[in-house]
Amino acid sequence: MNEFVETVVIGAGPIGIETAIELQHRGIETHVYDAGPVGHTISWWAPQTRWFSSNDRIAIAGVPLHTVDQAKASREEYLNYLRGVVDQFHVPITTFRRVVSIRPIDDSANTGSNDSDTGGGLTNGVADGQTKAESALAPRWRLGISRRAAATDHDPPPDYFLDTHAVILAIGGTDFPNRLGVPGEDLPHVDGYLREVHRYHGRNVLIIGGRNSAVEAAIRLHRGGANVTLCYHRDQLPDDGIKYWLRPEIEGLIRSGSVQAFFRSRVTEITEHAVSLETTDDDGKPHRRSVEFDDVLPLIGYRQNTSLFRQLDIVSDLPSGAPLYDAETMQTPRAGIYVAGTAIGGTQSSRYQIFLENCHDHPAKIADHLCRERSSRADSKGATHQSHGDPERANSPRGDQGLRQRIELQPES
Numbered sequence: 001m002n003e004f005v006e007t008v009v010i011g012a013g014p015i016g017i018e019t020a021i022e023l024q025h026r027g028i029e030t031h032v033y034d035a036g037p038v039g040h041t042i043s044w045w046a047p048q049t050r051w052f053s054s055n056d057r058i059a060i061a062g063v064p065l066h067t068v069d070q071a072k073a074s075r076e077e078y079l080n081y082l083r084g085v086v087d088q089f090h091v092p093i094t095t096f097r098r099v100v101s102i103r104p105i106d107d108s109a110n111t112g113s114n115d116s117d118t119g120g121g122l123t124n125g126v127a128d129g130q131t132k133a134e135s136a137l138a139p140r141w142r143l144g145i146s147r148r149a150a151a152t153d154h155d156p157p158p159d160y161f162l163d164t165h166a167v168i169l170a171i172g173g174t175d176f177p178n179r180l181g182v183p184g185e186d187l188p189h190v191d192g193y194l195r196e197v198h199r200y201h202g203r204n205v206l207i208i209g210g211r212n213s214a215v216e217a218a219i220r221l222h223r224g225g226a227n228v229t230l231c232y233h234r235d236q237l238p239d240d241g242i243k244y245w246l247r248p249e250i251e252g253l254i255r256s257g258s259v260q261a262f263f264r265s266r267v268t269e270i271t272e273h274a275v276s277l278e279t280t281d282d283d284g285k286p287h288r289r290s291v292e293f294d295d296v297l298p299l300i301g302y303r304q305n306t307s308l309f310r311q312l313d314i315v316s317d318l319p320s321g322a323p324l325y326d327a328e329t330m331q332t333p334r335a336g337i338y339v340a341g342t343a344i345g346g347t348q349s350s351r352y353q354i355f356l357e358n359c360h361d362h363p364a365k366i367a368d369h370l371c372r373e374r375s376s377r378a379d380s381k382g383a384t385h386q387s388h389g390d391p392e393r394a395n396s397p398r399g400d401q402g403l404r405q406r407i408e409l410q411p412e413s
């Protein structure tokens with residue numbers, strides 16, 4: 001018999017944690033699984049990277065986020081904060097476990113998927129003599145879990161299974177760095193992540209991209225003693241979408257020649273020591289050059305691992321590949337499968353629209369829906385509501401309705 005948990009949150013990012021706390025608060029049993037550590041996405045940011053969003057917008061579960069200098073939180077401060085929130089609310093989390101499959105246990109959960117592999121026997125935690133219709137907690141989904149946490153395009157087979165009534169996919173949207181699609185991009189000195197600045201000291205570094213990550217990396221690596229070149233495919237850095245305090249600095253560095261910039265330029269090939277660049281000149285003609293670099297950093301955004309969405313057949317036909325869901329309940333077309341957090345945006349292009357700060361209403365919507373579902377099941381059985389989640393607690397002070405209203409009124413950071 002597989003272990004049974006009433007709800008499973010996949011992803012211990014800020015919204016996964018906030019969802020788990022909301023569910024616990026309403027009396028709904030939950031467990032969080034993450035392929036990495038708590039706050040995995042933030043953990044791979046370069047050390048001392050700061051949030052763009054202000055602290056009250058990235059605070060979760062009503063717990064204030066204070067920084068020592070009142071500035072926007074750094075990666076380290078925020079990870080510290082997340083650990084504290086998890087401990088304060090005793091959020092049950094298993095880290096370094098990747099959920100690799102989600103299968104319906106029977107047809108009641110599956111409203112159209114062709115995927116009928118249930119992964120084994122249908123023992124499901126319902127007491128002997130009790131039918132599923134009588135149980136408010138009837139297992140509907142079987143999760144396959146792998147101890148191999150790394151994200152790859154081909155998920156590993158599950159090591160064990162877990163049964164659950166509802167799954168909340170709070171899996172974010174930044175699993176893999178975007179690829180350039182040129183020869184040589186898998187060489188060891190090509191890296192889609194900025195590492196600790198110290199390691200680049202004295203090295204020739206090519207940064208590809210022109211948005212926040214690339215611009216911030218160019219400034220930090222220049223200040224850290226690297227010889228930095230920026231390669232961007234447009235005429236100039238974009239007018240919007242760059243942190244307002246970075247723009248004057250990078251423009252000054254480019255003007256003074258401290259950072260070399262190739263605009264209207266693309267990388268066409270990377271070899272062990274050199275990069276082939278093609279620049280479109282003012283007359284429209286391509287100009288090719290080969291430049292030697294020690295490190296090549298394509299910082300051109302990240303894409304979502306859509307494997308679970310594809311298994312569930314809930315991928316929309318939007319270019320982002322965002323999942324299908326009901327904005328009132330966050331439920332997907334599969335009963336008992338919800339999405340939360342930035343996962344709803346799929347793979348966001350250079351103009352991000354779904355941020356942490358506009359996802360704080362997802363946990364309450366999901367908890368409301370689960371509570372309503374449990375109540376209506378209880379009604380159909382003639383039972384009382386007491387043990388079936390408490391919708392009234394949705395408006396508790398912990399929910400911080402004030403913050404949600406402020407965010408709606410002022411969508412900009």
Ligand SMILES: Cc1cc2nc3c(=O)[nH]c(=O)nc-3n(C[C@H](O)[C@H](O)[C@H](O)COP(=O)(O)OP(=O)(O)OC[C@H]3O[C@@H](n4cnc5c(N)ncnc54)[C@H](O)[C@@H]3O)c2cc1C
Nearest residue numbers: 011013014015035040041052053099171172341342355356
């Ligand atoms: C440099 C940088 C700066 C940023 N600055 C900001 C900012 O200022 N403001 C802002 O709002 N956003 C910012 N972002 C984006 C920010 O990372 C997200 O807004 C935030 O992390 C979203 O939280 P989330 O809980 O929705 O998802 P995530 O934090 O991405 O969490 C998703 C979690 O799901 C886990 N997971 C995924 N698939 C599985 C699986 N199959 N099994 C188990 N676990 C899984 C991942 O390991 C991860 O921990 C920035 C991103 C970067 C890279």
